[in-house]
Each structure stands twice: as structure tokens, then as C-alpha cells.
Amino acid sequence: MKIKKVTLIGLGAMGVFFAPKLDAYLGEENFRVLADGERKERIQSKGVIVNGIRHHFTVITPETTGDPADLIIMAVKDTGLTQAIHDIRNQVGENTQIICVMNGIDSEERIAAVYGWEHILYSYMRVSIVMKDGVANYDPEWGKVYFGEKWNSELSERVKSIKELFDASKIKYNIYPDMIRGMWFKFMCNIGENMTCAMLGIPFGAFRVSNHANAIRRKAMWEVVQIANRLGIDLGQEDIERQEDTLKRLRFCNKPSTLQDLESGRITEIEMFAGKVVKLGEELGIETPMNWMFYHGIKVCEEKNMGMFQKKDI
Numbered sequence: 033m034k035i036k037k038v039t040l041i042g043l044g045a046m047g048v049f050f051a052p053k054l055d056a057y058l059g060e061e062n063f064r065v066l067a068d069g070e071r072k073e074r075i076q077s078k079g080v081i082v083n084g085i086r087h088h089f090t091v092i093t094p095e096t097t098g099d100p101a102d103l104i105i106m107a108v109k110d111t112g113l114t115q116a117i118h119d120i121r122n123q124v125g126e127n128t129q130i131i132c133v134m135n136g137i138d139s140e141e142r143i144a145a146v147y148g149w150e151h152i153l154y155s156y157m158r159v160s161i162v163m164k165d166g167v168a169n170y171d172p173e174w175g176k177v178y179f180g181e182k183w184n185s186e187l188s189e190r191v192k193s194i195k196e197l198f199d200a201s202k203i204k205y206n207i208y209p210d211m212i213r214g215m216w217f218k219f220m221c222n223i224g225e226n227m228t229c230a231m232l233g234i235p236f237g238a239f240r241v242s243n244h245a246n247a248i249r250r251k252a253m254w255e256v257v258q259i260a261n262r263l264g265i266d267l268g269q270e271d272i273e274r275q276e277d278t279l280k281r282l283r284f285c286n287k288p289s290t291l292q293d294l295e296s297g298r299i300t301e302i303e304m305f306a307g308k309v310v311k312l313g314e315e316l317g318i319e320t321p322m323n324w325m326f327y328h329g330i331k332v333c334e335e336k337n338m339g340m341f342q343k344k345d346i
Contacts, residue, residue, distance in 0.1 A: 033189060035102040035197045039092070039123045041066040041116050042107035043075060045163040045289065046133050048082050049175065050105055050203060051089055057201035060090045064101075066119060068093045074166070081167045094118075100125030103194065106132040106143070109289075110304035113139060117146050124151060129190050131155035131179050135226075135289070136304040137219050153190065154211035155179040156218045158278075160236065160286045164296065174281065176204045178218075180211050216260045216267055221275050222288075224253035227306055227326040230290035230333070237284030252322040255309060262316050290330065297337045302330045 038054050040047055043065050055063045067075055072091050079088040092099075101123045108116045113134065124130070130152045132139045144152045159175025161168055177198070180191050184207050187195070191207060198205045208214035228249045229235065238245045253272050260267040293300045306326035313320035335341070 033102070033127060033193045035129075035193050037062045037064075037099075037101050038103045038105065038197070039064050039066050039101035039120070040105045040107060041120060042105075042109075042112070042134075043067070043080060043089070044107065044109070045161040045168060045292075046157055046159070047105070047107035048080055048163065048168045049157065049159055049161065049170075049177070050107070051080070052082055052085070052087050053201045053203050054197075055087065055089055057197075063089065064092045065089045066094065066123065067091055068095075068119075078166055083169055083172065094120070094122060097122045099123075100128055102128060103197065104128060104130045106130060106134065106139075108134060110134060110136055110139075110301040111299055113142060117143055129153060129194065131177075131194070133157045133177055135219070135222055135301065137215055137308070153179055153194070154182060154215065156215050158218065160282050160288075162286055162292070164292070171283070176206050178206045178208050178211070178214055180207045182211055184209050184211065213265055213267070216256070216265050217271055220253050220256040220260070220267060220271065221278075223256050223305060223309060223323065223326075224249040224272075224275075225279070226288040226290045227252060227323070227330070229288050230294055230300070231326055231329050233291065233294075235284060235291075236279065236282040236286045236288065239279045240284065248322065252326065255313070255318070255320045255323055258318050259309065259312050259316060259320075262318065263312075294330070294333050294337065299334060300330060302327060302334075306330070 038058060040051055043051060065075060072093060075091050079086050104120055104123055106116055124147055128151055130143060132143055133155050140152050140154055155178060157177050159170065161170040179194060181188050184191065228245060234245060239249060250272055257267045290300045306323040309320050309323040310327050
């Protein structure tokens with residue numbers, strides 16, 4: 033199977049990691065962004081700026097038929113996943129493969145429930161991209177997309193086909209041997225870093241200089257380790273420790289997605305992050321006080337953004 037046609041849904045902070053390179057390699061007829069309504073109009077009129085360069089891409093709508101993709105890349109937020117699963121329906125053909133690079137640990141199951149496991153591979157990303165008002169900046173030498181079957185001691189044909197595409201388009205990737213463990217490691221890091229930064233309003237660089245920020249981060253990560261272990265996933269203290277070097281390489285002023293959402297007045301993905309940890313903890317009988325505080329604290333920040341605490345005459 034050779035991938036000749038790619039559809040991307042979600043031209044945000046994760047989508048811009050792929051779009052310029054796939055467009056340059058495949059050409060405008062074979063790389064398309066799926067969007068409709070105001071988003072479609074904005075992409076067509078303004079495009080996006082990535083590291084100082086403005087890009088315009090071919091845009092198709094969910095109603096476009098008769099032209100399925102060989103590969104669909106889903107780079108939406110958790111709050112938009114249900115709609116995105118519906119919107120890609122006309123892009124899914126007999127041999128279409130789907131990778132969903134969003135954060136979290138259950139998006140593949142949600143997509144497979146609609147389209148079947150024969151169409152979906154596991155995927156996640158490790159990259160720090162700051163995006164605001166259609167302008168994205170990131171270090172092109174840092175960051176990768178991870179993808180594969182559940183186990184990858186030997187590569188399946190569909191994994192090989194995506195590998196070939198990413199090699200040709202110079203997209204950095206890693207095919208992790210145990211994708212479930214890899215996804216949980218990423219989830220654990222997101223809980224520690226993303227939630228701490230959002231709750232306290234601090235950038236990644238705070239972890240270089242604040243012992244207090246790191247104490248919160250590590251305690252929250254340990255709650256994820258306990259849940260993962262109960263589910264048979266091999267995470268441990270050494271995984272928390274090996275993330276320390278990665279944090280040192282991030283740009284000091286970069287901010288994780290949840291903090292970017294709060295600062296822009298958007299609804300966050302808190303249900304997918306701390307909300308998921310709290311829910312699993314309740315189901316498994318594991319205390320998750322750090323994530324309980326993250327969940328309710330960030331919900332309060334959302335309420336503040338909605339104007340719930342503005343002084344009113346009664």
C-alpha cells in the first residue's frame with residue numbers, strides 16, 4: 033500500500049507539524065485540510081503562518097464525496113473529537129488508515145468503535161508548539177510523531193506505508209515497540225506538566241527553576257503511575273526521572289496547550305486529562321488528590337473566563 037493522498041483534520045498546534053511538509057511532498061491536489069464553516073473560510077483566506085512562513089492549503093468539506101484519503105491525520109482537540117469522527121466519514125475508503133495524534137489515552141478506541149480497528153493505528157506526539165491567531169512557532173529540530181500497531185516488534189504493511197510517507201516528506205517520527213506504554217508515558221507527562229502549568233499560570237521554564245513546581249508535577253505524575261500499574265502498564269519512578277532531561281530542552285517561555293486555552297478564553301481538555309485520572313482513580317480505588325485539585329481548579333478558571341465571577345447588582 034502506497035499512500036498518495038492525505039487528509040488532515042485539525043490545522044492547529046499539532047496539525048501544523050504535518051501540513052507544510054506533506055503539502056510540499058504530495059502537492060496541493062493530494063494533501064487536503066478538512067474544514068467547514070468559519071474555519072474553512074479562515075484557512076482559505078488567511079492560511080496559517082508557521083515559523084514565519086505563510087501557507088495556504090487545499091480545503092475540502094465533510095460533504096466532499098468520491099475522493100477518499102489513503103491516510104487521515106486527526107489533530108483535533110478532545111472537545112472536537114466526536115464531531116471530527118463524524119466529519120471524516122466521506123474520507124474513509126476501503127483501505128484508508130487513520131492516525132489520531134491528539135492527547136489522551138482513549139481516542140483510538142472511540143474512532144475504532146465507528147470505523148473498525150482495521151482503519152486505525154495508535155499514535156501520539158511529543159512536540160511543543162505555541163500557536164495563536166493562526167501563527168505557530170516551534171523548533172523544527174525537536175519533536176516527533178509516534179505511531180504504530182499495539183506491538184511493533186515487526187512492522188506491519190500499514191505501518192511501513194506511513195513510515196515511507198514520513199521518510200519521503202521529512203516528518204520526524206518514532207515507531208515505539210509498545211504503543212500502549214508509550215501513550216501512557218505521554219499521558220503521565222501531560223498530567224504533570226500541562227496541568228501544573230495551567231493551574232499556576234506558568235511556562236515550561238518554571239520546571240527549571242522552581243522546586244515547588246516540580247514537587248507538584250512529580251506528585252501528579254505518580255498518581256498516573258499508580259493507575260497505570262493497576263491496569264497492567266509498566267510505568268515507574270524511572271519514567272518520571274527520564275522526563276527531567278526533556279523538560280530542560282523545552283523553550284523556557286513555551287506554554288502547554290491547556291494554559292494556552294485558558295489564556296485565549298477557550299474551553300480546555302480538562303476532562304481528557306485530570307478528569308480521566310480522577311474517574312479511573314474512583315473506579316480502581318486509587319486516591320488522586322492532585323488531579324482532583326487540577327480538575328476542579330481549572331474548571332474554576334474556565335468559569336472565570338466565562339464571566340461567572342464578575343460583580344453583579346442583585
